[in-house]
Amino acid sequence: MANPLSSLISLLCAGMLAAGSASAQDGPDPGRVLATVDGTEITLGHVIALRADLPPQYDQFPDELLFQGIIDQLIQHTLLMNSLDGEASLKSEIEIENETRAILAGQVMNRIVNQDPAEDVLQDLYDSVYPADISETEYSAAHILVETEEEAEALIEELNDGADFASLAREKSIGPSGAAGGDLGWFGKGDMVDVFFNAVAELEPEEVSEPVQTTFGWHVIRLAETRQKERPSFDTVRAELSERARQSALEDHIKALQSEAEITRESTEGLDPSVIQNIDLLRK
Known part of the structure; x- marks a missing residue:
């Protein structure tokens, strides 16, 4: 409130x-x-x-x-x-209840997330998130985004005839990277939609893809180079790991409370979800 x-x-x-x-x-x-x-x-x-x-x-x-x-x-x-x-209106009484609930819940949440995670917890999390024995390939690529497959095929023909990829991207691409010659920088698995990433992973450096369709349109992709992603040092990701650990501690605490509490969810059958918009119900 x-x-x-x-x-x-x-x-x-x-x-x-x-x-x-x-x-x-x-x-x-x-x-x-x-x-x-x-x-x-x-x-x-x-x-x-x-x-x-x-x-x-x-x-x-x-x-x-x-x-x-x-x-x-x-x-x-x-x-x-x-x-x-x-007397206070029904709306005011309920708002007071909700505010009290939120404030006291926030007090408990702050107590949990403000506790510094133990070093061994951070180290275990580091080994889990950034395992030393798993190598990941990163890709540097550029793309030209157009609306139709025919436009993408025409671009590939121009490239096969010697056209400059970056110039075509600046001229033809409807994507935000067009102004930068289609350059997408470095990215790894999970940074792009799967169909796009899989197409990139199949290319050799300097190779141009066949038309690739995503929900954004049709892409012509050029792979520039690849590299092996290095494991970041513990100190450089300490803040990130600490945040993950704090969030995990809060989630674990809530799960523990749920397992110990008696929670009953009543049926909402027949209740139109749009009722949440009916503020007039609280003006009685």
């Missing part, structure tokens, strides 16, 4: 002359009360939490200005909340 911050900038601008530095004489106690509205306390913790949720556009404002502006915003929120006539 997003905070209603549309008026915060105007509050900041209006308070520019009056805003002052926050006093730190008592130390940074998050429970320190900064304002009270009809008995409802607004603390330093409330201000810090709201500041953390502000979008990046607010980074341009100095802290002393944000400090006063956020307090003013929280006072407005409290006044409006206290003025609510009757």
Whole structure:
């Protein structure tokens, strides 16, 4: 549930002359009360939490200005909340439940992903992702993309007659690499769609393919050269491995929770999925 911050900038601008530095004489106690509205306390913790949720556009404002502006915003929120006539709407109650669920889930997630993976975990992951005994070939190639097979065959004839591949690509290709003479740089298995990659893998350096069809159109491919992909050093991929390990730890934790929990999924038969668009159901 997003905070209603549309008026915060105007509050900041209006308070520019009056805003002052926050006093730190008592130390940074998050429970320190900064304002009270009809008995409802607004603390330093409330201000810090709201500041953390502000979008990046607010980074341009100095802290002393944000400090006063956020307090003013929280006072407005409290006044409006206290003025609510009757009970909270069904939509508001559900939004509060969802927000509470998301915030507490995020707290658990952060605790897990912020733990530094052990060195042996990273090393095992490194050996798994980048095995030392598996060699992978990388390819440097260029292509010309056209709409029809007939256009591709005509290009091959021009190339057989001595036409320059890069010049034809700049002139004829409808793909984004055309401006670069069709150059695709270096790539390996998994970087291209299978039918394209398999066609490249069958070529010899300097050889041009027969027309190759993909969902993008028809390709004429020229293989420039190949090389054996080197295993990256552990240190160069440490950050990537750490991210993988953190994500894996989170997934394992969720799986463990699922295995221990009693989860019942009720039948959704007869329920039109488009019902998720019917916000009117929450306005009762």
